[in-house]
Amino acid sequence: MTLQKQSKLPTIPKIRNLGKINMNISATELNKRPGAYLSEAIREPVVIEKSGKPTAVLLSYDRFMELEDAYWGEKALRSDQERSLSSKQSHDFLKDD
Secondary structure: OOOOOOOOOOOOOOOOOOOOOOEEEEHHHHHHOHHHHHHHHHHOOEEEEEOOEEEEEEOOHHHHHHHHHHHHHHHHHHHHHOOOOOHHHHHHHHHOO
8 A cells, every 4th residue: 555645734834933033142251241141131132152153042941932832832833734644544654565
């Protein structure tokens, strides 16, 4: 038995972006003034660079939870939209070489 390709899932809106990012700092700078950047991260995400490349983002706990909720909500919607195989289809698929 050959499984047919499932139809394309409807598009789910992307998780909205992190918000306005105006601050990029080096890891060295973060080490010098961690309290200042933690305070800044409450207002807006702070991009931390290492060797001139974005490596991490410091953001508020509330914003992190928003992103976490959006991510898992998106995963749940996709899961609900996927078509499952019936018991017979599963059996036939596993039985067939």
